[in-house]
Amino acid sequence: MRRVDVDDLDDLAIGAAVLGTGGGGDPTIGKLIAKEAIRQHGPVTVLDASEVDDDALVVPSAMMGAPTVMLEKIPSGDEIVTAFEALQSYLGREITATTSAEAGGLNSTMPFTVAARLGIPLVDADMMGRAFPELQMCTPGLAGVKATPMAIADEKGNAAIIETVSNLWTERLARAATIEMGCSAMIALYAMSGRQVKDTMIHGTLALCQEIGRAIREARAAHADPIAPTLAVLAGHRLFDGKVVDVERRTQTGFARGEARIEGVGDDAGATLVLQFQNEHLVALRDGRAVAMAPDLIMVVESDTGAPITTEELRYGFRVTVLGAPCDPRWRSPEGLALVGPRYFGYDLDFVPVEELAAG
């Protein structure tokens, strides 16, 4: 058990943006909201998964919608309380703790707001080990945990309980409700027992975010390579150093898809890396050959500072280093790949782990 206070969130938000793999939204707003909530309600108690009682009721919390909308329509802070109360009364049980639905972007910091406002502990775990665009893409789902009953709420006080036949249906119905709620809503879903948290979630990702953020900050302060610590923490590979020479974006089926071309510098001079993204970076091709692909993590950071760059920020002229890191092993199973593998995202590629590709 540890306490997380206002000053811990800066490192955490940087690390969350790294694990966001280009998506997950800018964590700044999420960080500011969490800081404000902790200032008002006090520090948050963070538990390791092993510290949770087997019969506890743990409910992951998250923001659903367009991160760009949240830059304008900032939450009231009450949304998630409304959602938790609705789910609690539907289930007829007190919720013991919350946890993260996603590691990465603003959803790493949002659960701190929930924990601070409701005065419940936050379990250091998440359901993806990175950022993914859809609700069914999570390890508890893979292990058979149902997303519903799920609660969704907006700032006006509207709340809905959704019951569905599959987690894919949850994504579809919740997406429709989110759009009606102004493209940003707070959700409470995948209610599970402490036992299920231990068995099906990815543990320690908040500590991991904090560790990455701290390592980047300390390396910068020491004028050391700010990328090496990220690689060390994630057992990652430096895939490419270069300069962004072209970014092409298009909106298809509600997601920001696109492609970035990076021309190599230094050891990579003469080579070109093409990054394909749909909110998150999904495939990296070096001179036409895949060097990393989803569900493995593909991260783009500024070469000089190690600062993570989201797909929306990516633009011509950035000096970037592209990193690849292995995803949680559960994603590499046939069932995992069916949910989040390259083919699910429309790429005609068979998954090969980043470490095998790096070994040539």
Next chain:
Amino acid sequence: MRVGIDVGGTNTDAVLMDGRDVLAEVKTPTTPDVTSGITSALRALLDGRDEARSSIRAVMIGTTHFTNAVVEARRLVPTAAVRLGLPATRALPPMCDWPERLRSAIGNHAYLCHGGHEFDGKEIAPLDPDELRRTAADIAAKGIRSVSVSSVFSPVNAELEQRAGEILAAELPDLPISLSHEIGRVGLLERENATIVNACLRELAEAIVDAFHAALAELAIDAPVFLSQNDGTLMGVEQARRYPVWTFASGPTNSMRGAAFLSGLGDCAVVDIGGTTSDVGVLQHGFPREAAVSVDVGGVRTNFRMPDVLSIGLGGGSRVRAEDGLTIGPDSVGYELTQKALVFGGDTLTTTDVAVAAGLVEIGDPSRVAHLDASLVRDAVELIERTVAETVDRMKTAGGAIPVVVVGGGSVLLRDRLSGASELVKPDHFAVANAIGAAIAQVGGEVDRVVAMEGRSRDDVLDEAKAEATERAVSAGASPGTVRVVDVEEVPLAYVPGNAVRIRVKAVGDLSLEGLHAAG
């Protein structure tokens, strides 16, 4: 004829221009009071040119007054930050991310009211006129002197902000009201911050503009005054009274625009080498490229128009060390160059000494650097060039070599070529490039909004935005025939249905000098 003035932290530079010709240039020290610094610069400029006085058609001023006021938290008035967004946005009240010093300097008066829009144009909540009247009564009771109004998604739909502004103005007829959609872009906190900063500068803006008028009146110059903005365009004084925040960062912009003018290049990199640092920026169509990320002013995050400038610790006074491998800067002897550099009889090896030893320039006494090791001199010159070349390369927006224009007193450090540069240009009058940039500034108009593309053709949407930007440029004073669209940017928004795209269009044109005199 026109006069360009750049009021910097150290020097006030002024130029007199006739069309494209620079007739006179002066550099005078900046004074604490606004009027006397400008009058002394103008007196020096017009000395012996009495006939020019009556043919001056416009005076363009670039100033750091407003930026400094915020950075120093001085001369700011108590300001109310009224936000329309309830029941949303309560999680982050206005000014919650401000430095405490600045927040207290303007009284920390935040008011959350109902209103605001969703991304698709629906209202989050209807405006509540009674709530606004109660807010106005509280503002009056507290002696607050300026009001900022921000509303969720006002860059897409400004109606609620305007109505709230009218209601508040009716209750508070003597208070200036700043509306966020007129000032910033999508991104509530950053836009609101810029609006609050603008609001707390409104009284200072009145005083400064009056001081400019007083300076001109003292010298019997009967010409309208314009202020240069951070994007390289001008605004009239009536606009400057309302939007002082738009003058922020006009210094680097003016120097880049001046460099473009002097060199005749519209698409190039500009390197402004001063005594301690060099600023590197990129011009596109004659205008500085803007920063994509939010910009801090005095610790406050804003998202308004700022040039994308990369500063490095390399200037004419940078120290050169050879002990543990050759290094240059980032420390500098700065304004003490003429005492400390070797060529001036000092004992510190600087970049200027290296340039003299290499025969790039004759300053001071060259015999004092004759003893320097030839390979050290060569290596230092090459390191300077490599540093500048790498910085330029980082700022480039397209592959391939581009022209590089060098201005500022430190331009002597560079030879006549640079790797990655198709040509290296060192124009005449390089020392007053910023005042020239002010003198030649154009006027612009901008549109920035989120559009649902579904059911509409992309061309129609873009044409509409371009026409509106052009219209805005003309209403800002551009002569209609000269206005052209200089920037179009489309960013698709993730997860938003209806193919929502954020569109930014900027149009600029030459300031219409005809009729200015009569109007001024």
